[in-house]
Amino acid sequence: MAKPVTSFTCTECGAAHKKWAGRCDACGAWNSIVEEAPLAQGPGRGLGAARGRMVPLAGLATDEPPPARTASGVEEFDRVLGGGLVPGSAILVGGDPGIGKSTLLLQAAAALARRGAQAIYLSGEEAGSQIRMRAARLGLTDAPVRLGAETNLRDILTTLDAEKPDLAVVDSVQTLWSDQVQAAPGSVAQVRAAAHELVTFAKRSGVAVILVGHVTKDGQIAGPRVVEHMVDTVLYFEGERGHQFRILRSVKNRFGPAGEIGVFEMTGGGLAEVANPSALFLSERGQPVAGSAVFAGIEGTRPVLTEVQALVAPSTLASPRRTVVGLDSGRVSTILAVLESRCGIPFAGLDVFLNVAGGMRVAEPAADLAIAGALLSAREDAPLPPEAVLFGEISLSGALRPVAQAENRLKEAQKLGFSQAILPESQRLEGDGAMRIARMADLTGFVGEVFGAG
Numbered sequence: 415m416a417k418p419v420t421s422f423t424c425t426e427c428g429a430a431h432k433k434w435a436g437r438c439d440a441c442g443a444w445n446s447i448v449e450e451a452p453l454a455q456g457p458g459r460g461l462g463a464a465r466g467r468m469v470p471l472a473g474l475a476t477d478e479p480p481p482a483r484t485a486s487g488v489e490e491f492d493r494v495l496g497g498g499l500v501p502g503s504a505i506l507v508g509g510d511p512g513i514g515k516s517t518l519l520l521q522a523a524a525a526l527a528r529r530g531a532q533a534i535y536l537s538g539e540e541a542g543s544q545i546r547m548r549a550a551r552l553g554l555t556d557a558p559v560r561l562g563a564e565t566n567l568r569d570i571l572t573t574l575d576a577e578k579p580d581l582a583v584v585d586s587v588q589t590l591w592s593d594q595v596q597a598a599p600g601s602v603a604q605v606r607a608a609a610h611e612l613v614t615f616a617k618r619s620g621v622a623v624i625l626v627g628h629v630t631k632d633g634q635i636a637g638p639r640v641v642e643h644m645v646d647t648v649l650y651f652e653g654e655r656g657h658q659f660r661i662l663r664s665v666k667n668r669f670g671p672a673g674e675i676g677v678f679e680m681t682g683g684g685l686a687e688v689a690n691p692s693a694l695f696l697s698e699r700g701q702p703v704a705g706s707a708v709f710a711g712i713e714g715t716r717p718v719l720t721e722v723q724a725l726v727a728p729s730t731l732a733s734p735r736r737t738v739v740g741l742d743s744g745r746v747s748t749i750l751a752v753l754e755s756r757c758g759i760p761f762a763g764l765d766v767f768l769n770v771a772g773g774m775r776v777a778e779p780a781a782d783l784a785i786a787g788a789l790l791s792a793r794e795d796a797p798l799p800p801e802a803v804l805f806g807e808i809s810l811s812g813a814l815r816p817v818a819q820a821e822n823r824l825k826e827a828q829k830l831g832f833s834q835a836i837l838p839e840s841q842r843l844e845g846d847g848a849m850r851i852a853r854m855a856d857l858t859g860f861v862g863e864v865f866g867a868g
């Protein structure tokens with residue numbers, strides 16, 4: 415029998431490596447690779463004892479009718495799930511420590527329990543009394559959620575198997591430990607084993623299981639990414655600490671659209687749902703100022719307007735600052751390069767600061783034109799028309815490319831009182847409502863039209 419070899423695993427992304435290295439080539443994280451004890455060897459190769467059962471594809475639909483979803487009543491949460499919890503599904507909710515994961519899930523579990531479903535909340539992080547204190551603060555003490563403070567995986571499975579609730583929240587997967595795995599709680603091996611057992615339990619029993627996973631900065635604790643592939647749905651709860659807005663985003667969903675967002679506001683009494691995020695993200699806009707552009711975006715299935723803010727200032731540094739918050743910095747560098755080489759507008763010697771108001775994160779390429787608009791407006795010290803929204807993708811040649819769902823973007827903009835839209839010439843529109851549409855073929859044309867210079 416071959417000698418078991420120790421393996422090295424990245425705690426960020428779970429990639430396996432032959433030897434230790436300071437940086438993981440798979441995800442680029444530093445100091446995230448740890449040594450793992452070899453798995454115990456099985457009985458060896460060859461055929462297994464039992465034969466698996468096969469069923470025809472056509473038979474599945476009649477054998478197992480699609481399960482009804484259970485809506486928790488927290489609408490923003492249900493929407494991100496694709497319309498509610500699917501029985502037997504495994505959901506991972508990841509996010510930075512302190513962002514509000516426990517608060518959100520306690521509220522969701524309580525809402526579900528108030529509707530008559532059985533909900534269990536297992537916490538390895540807080541004592542029952544702490545959770546009760548939080549529940550009191552959130553006004554949830556009357557909700558029939560049952561609490562447990564268990565971290566032993568085997569005991570948790572026994573409990574859940576006996577109780578058979580509709581929903582079990584396990585907070586967090588990094589605190590669980592299985593006596594079958596010889597590694598510390600929080601290690602990649604433990605987190606994977608716990609997630610695997612709980613996902614298998616969910617499928618077998620029909621209990622919807624939500625696993626909470628902290629996004630970790632230090633390499634010793636495995637992050638939620640190492641279990642993403644096992645679960646049906648992956649949600650990330652994000653937001654800036656300094657802002658009260660929190661966004662729940664689905665990055666993978668076997669039962670609904672990925673990329674859907676739910677918007678919440680952290681208040682003294684817990685998380686409040688935000689039904690109209692555009693109004694919220696634009697609420698801080700005052701008088702028209704240079705460097706501000708309103709982007710008509712789409713997040714998942716719904717349109718969301720956000721304000722892109724830019725500040726451009728003379729730099730004293732040899733390599734000027736490029737500080738980008740809430741936008742892809744690679745994308746921003748590309749736009750700066752296109753402005754320099756295609757439009758002849760240099761940004762050398764200038765510090766550039768860019769962010770999205772309210773702590774929102776925008777990943778759509780459709781935001782390119784709004785980013786360019788904010789940058790130019792800041793550089794020229796000339797405000798964009800305050801009643802205008804922008805969208806369009808910028809290609810390396812400086813041409814503007816059309817984007818998806820233009821009508822939805824315009825409709826949302828109109829609803830919020832905007833009367834003008836600046837968009838690519840090639841954008842096809844089926845009706846533009848009452849909006850004034852300014853079509854631009856390329857970035858040079860946009861610069862000339864809006865800022866009166868070539």
Ligand code: TYD
Pocket residue numbers: 509510511512513514515516517518548551552680681682683684685
């Ligand atoms: P928590 O849900 O414990 O975060 P996580 O489980 O993701 O680590 O949220 C902690 C933060 O939320 C804490 O800094 C305080 C804040 N908070 C409020 O502002 N209002 C509230 O009603 C509650 C319960 C928490």
Ligand code: MG
Pocket residue numbers: 512515516517539585
């Ligand atoms: Mg917590």
